[in-house]
Amino acid sequence: TIFSIIFNSLSVRIHDPNDGNWHLIPNGIGGNNQQTSQNMPSNLNYWIEGEGENLFTIYGNSLLLKNPLKPGQFDINLRARLQRKGRIYVAEHKLRIIVIDDELPQLYPVFEKISHEFNIDPEGHFPVVFPPLNASLAGGGSENIRFNLFPARSNDPTDGIEIHPKTGQIRVRRSFLRHFPSGKGGEVFLVVRAVNQALNDKQQKYFSDASISIIIKQKLIPPLKFESTLYRYILSERQPSGSILENGPPIRILEPNLHSNIRIRLATSPQTVWALKHFGLMPNGSLMLKEEVDMEKMLDKSQGLIKMEVVAEDISEGKEARAKVEIQLIDNNEHIPVFTPLFPKFYLQPETLFAGHPIGKLSVKDEDFTDRQGDTLAFRAISGNASNLVHVQRDGQLIIKDQNAALPGAYTLLVEVQDFGGLSARTTATFILLNYGEKFTSIQPGMEKGILEEKDLEKFRS
Structure with missing residues (x-):
């Protein structure tokens, strides 16, 4: 004193x-x-x-x-x-x-x-x-x-x-x-x-x-803060390494000249720590792609959004500031949709058929991240003698049009599926309309798991 x-x-x-x-x-x-x-x-x-x-x-x-x-x-x-x-x-x-x-x-x-x-x-x-x-x-x-x-x-x-x-x-x-x-x-x-x-x-x-x-007087130094609390970027899948994400603002702190010994780094949660090897921060605040990203390796629940944080640390004062970083990936649409099975067959019993009755759904596998979500694939019927019997909805659901439009026998329909990026695939779906009173069970010869052998199929065609 x-x-x-x-x-x-x-x-x-x-x-x-x-x-x-x-x-x-x-x-x-x-x-x-x-x-x-x-x-x-x-x-x-x-x-x-x-x-x-x-x-x-x-x-x-x-x-x-x-x-x-x-x-x-x-x-x-x-x-x-x-x-x-x-x-x-x-x-x-x-x-x-x-x-x-x-x-x-x-x-x-x-x-x-x-x-x-x-x-x-x-x-x-x-x-x-x-x-x-x-x-x-x-x-x-x-x-x-x-x-x-x-x-x-x-x-x-x-x-x-x-x-x-x-x-x-x-x-x-x-x-x-x-x-x-x-x-x-x-x-x-x-x-x-x-x-x-x-x-x-x-x-x-x-x-x-x-x-x-x-x-x-003590110099009035503003608090350590980023220019924004959230930085958003858009990145196309398979962008080459070394690319700069130019569709977002640079990551900077407010009034950098009034702060010294500041270190800025990227950080993630343990669930997304893998993202650190793909992205880096340039001295000018730009976000750089260090290694290309394969969107198909991401979890579906991520919705293709990579979430990180940027941290500014004042080494001398022991203070820090944080802001969120979000990178939305755009799917490159590399994969063609594939029907599973390649040639689907459906067995119909006339006693249970009526207009509007769903009889099944076409199944397709698409490895692209966007099309894995299940609501981007569009189905349609091209041609076939089953077109009066069966209607193909956009989501692949099969609906009976007119239960009186066909006699017992085998019918086919050429169908097409198109993914979000415009890639498409076609297949022929077969519909087996059984006779009245005929029961289709898994213990009938040649009908294991709902698949008929060719000799059995000929019986329905005659």
Whole structure:
């Protein structure tokens, strides 16, 4: 802790190791002595040690004179005790008070104000020039006063700070900010000394000091965020490796110039970790295809959508930001649909047939991801003598048109299926209309699993 003294009021600051700044304890300074004393925090106490105990007393945070002082020099040792968050902090400050006899030459410089606080905006104009620290001799005049400054603590930097020797005006150059990296801000305590050089006093014993606090404001760095919370891209299957996904925005953080030591990477869930070997992030924020993607290897429930995350990590601050990345794959339609079985057969019993009655469904296998979903294949009838008996719906469902349109026997229908990409296949479906009362069971010869041998089929054709 370190003291600031404003006239006869005392205040104390405490150093915060988290931000590196010195913070004024609340209620440490007040304009009205009585009000300030009443508002003093209970965990903060001041007292005097040494010869000053007989000369001064402390009420609250006010330094009061007990009795009139005689001309001379008095050294006072001030102490403060602060109890905070279970810890006790103690500070010490030495104060010299010089009482000048009215009948003697008044050779000591006197500051108008012995404590100053200046603020510096790192984003502002430099050099920063503060008002002069006016001082004059107790007997009058200021032409023989010279100013200099030095750090109040050994670790307070002064390079980049200048003081005019005659006016006491302080100038701060931009180079001073190098002591406060990463825009964290901070505070420097200095002592400005005014010396009376009129008597050619080599020891310079006629002087007065003023305390200076220079506060560097913390640079307002925006939070680490991406320009978007969701990045969407479209990629055609089998795109060659090295391709750049140009149908989406580059992946960037907001105001990158205000952040340092940022690393941006792609991340996935354990279920989609395979995607990391296929995609990479370029330095300019573009998404690159490192290895071509086979959409047919993806699960149907994925709907061809690859979900990832992009993570920005502030290495120095330990902060991170995340955004979603979605890549929709477009199927390349590489595979031709195949009927299963290649030549389907259906057995019909006239007792159960009526118009609109479903008798089965054509089955097709298509290895393309899109057509695996089952709702993209379109069926239609081309020709055949079963066209009056059976209707083929778009989804492959077979419906009886007219149960009276055919006699018992074998009928065929040329059917076609077309997938989402336009590839098609044809086959001949056979329909066996049984006689009334004839039962079709799996134990009849040649009818195992509903398939008739050629000799049995000829019986129905006759």
